[in-house]
Amino acid sequence: MAVAAKDLTKDYKYGFNDGDEFVFRAERGLSPEVVADISRRKSEPAWMLEFRLKALEHFRQRPMPSWGADLSGIDFDDIYYYVRPAEEQGRTWDEVPEGIKRTFDRLGIPEAERKFLAGVSAQYESEVVYHSIREDLEKLGVLFCDCDTGLREHPEIFRKYFGTVIPPNDNKFAALNSATWSGGSFVYVPKGVRVEIPLQAYFRINTESMGQFERTLIIAEEGSFVHYIEGCTAPTYSKDSLHSAVVEIIAMPNSHVRYTTIQNWSNNVYNLVTKRAIAKEHAVVEWIDGNLGSKVTMKYPSIYLMGEGAHGEVLSVAFAGDGQHQDAGAKIIHVAPNTTSTIVSKSVSKGTGRTSYRGHLKVYPKAHNVKSSVRCDALLLDEQARSDTYPYMDVEAEDVQIGHEATVSKVGDEQLFYLQSRGISEQEATAMIVNGFIEPFVKELPMEYALELNRLISLQMEGSVG
């Protein structure tokens, strides 16, 4: 088996940029003045400004995490924390500035919207520039807008839940997001409403040294269902950008929230994201988390199973090519009895790529009859490729059933030979084996995304055979 190391950025087809496409850009660096200016430009209420400034203070005091991936390359003073791309948000694509519209066209967003989405939000730099939701859903009371609009137009619901799942002092990057947040999605699904077709948000960074800090808040009322999908890309620059999102989900009793991410940032983006859900009685929360891009990702979607009978699932796949480090995983906290959870993590490391699975499973003393299974499989494509597993378990209840399995394998000579002996080239054979390896993840995606993901994997294999 010899798949040579190779610069993945060569195959990254989203690496183009639009030049300067903004109406306002804050000066580089972070200060109380910059934060106050963001808040003022958004005409926010006083409580939000206070929230932001407190968070900024916490961010400044909090040390960088000493565990996880290497973050020493981040220069917080060199980053643009707020870039406003357009004066107004478009309700039709024609209302979006031409250059930005062209970019989303190239990314296939309007086409996907026409074909198979119930609502679309497109964020460019710091603001959502386009937004739509199907009329029938709107009539049922479903809210889907950017978080700024959520704060402005639905202040009661917004304030009741905002920052309750992930407080600003949760971690350094949650604090950073809380101070600088802009855009993202606000989703509210009323009691009993099932949004059968996915809502999608797309995040695009264009400027060099950009910091994107979108904020997402999803509230699923009793018995409701929603599937939210996010995708993201950025131009390839020599200087690093920073993406630090916070996503909070509140799943009320018997509701079901599925959150799917296909993260495909360019290889100069630090992707440091905090995602957490609260699941009430018999609610189901699923994180379907795909990480293909970025320079460094640190992301551990978590689920707090607060209500009896709640169920949580984290299904993730990470692909690390040359120079990439995907430090991803899952956290599941069983607080209530009779709760169940499943974690499946699949990672692929290629060239000098590195994947880490970092998991935390906690069961509180009163959470009896808990069932959980954790499975992590790593596939290595090269000699230098690396994979590590850090599974932490903290079980304080007695009658629990916990299964844990971890495997590390290399693309087998025998598998390759078998495929090649049937007339399939080594490159194609490797892509088939890798796609087969992540199949349990891919089959959970809507078909259009499954096809796209398989295509991206094949693209990353192209020309990689030495």
Place this chain on the structure above:
Amino acid sequence: MSEATPKRAQLEVRDLEVAVDGKQILAGVSLSIPKGEVHALMGPNGAGKTSLGYAVMGHPKYQVTGGEIRWKDQSLIGMLPENRARMGLFLSLQYPTAIPGVTTVNFIRAALKGQGKSLPARDFLKLVRDQMTALKMDHAFMSRYINDNFSGGEKKRMEILQLAVLRPEMAILDETDSGLDVDALRTVAEGVNRVRTDGMGILIITHYQRILDYVKPDRVHVMAAGRVIASGGGELVDQIEKDGYDPMLREAGLEIDAAAGAATG
């Protein structure tokens, strides 16, 4: 069978030496198979039969250290396995590998495509289904991951299914009969005979007479200690069935234990 008028070889192995991890496995194998002939390759465990199949198909672990393998007058030495397959060679593996996540139907479709033999979707699916029916395979196998949690017999049928769909010019069947009960063996052997029309050459690697009752060999070769020690007609099979390999090994001047222990099979 007579030695008198040897036909022109389509597959020719000459003085082939092969090593695995620096250890010699084949010590000068010579074998010629003319177009459309069926040859049987027998011999004790560890004689090098499987290694010969791998070497012909180009498994990277089997390093050719001497001699020649020619197919249709072209040397195969150094050629990638996929190119050998595209030139019409096929190896049915003794222990086919599972590839989790890759369905049978996708595997076969990719193989046909790799060999430049893609069919329109409808024709392709019909072909696969018809061949599965003939091999008494449940069509549900189409969407199962190839060889993943298959029984030994199911894996062998899967190999013959591929043979039937890919239609190579020369098939090496490595112990396709082992681990099959009488009924399964008949189904598989009939499958081989069905696809064998119009001049497909076959090399059957086997320990047993059973499969050769269904697929009659034109010639029989016996390997031991990494080389061919006897070649002849069907009578060799009867002889082996009756007396075992010992008389042949003695005649070849081989220690009986050494002959069995020379190679990894």
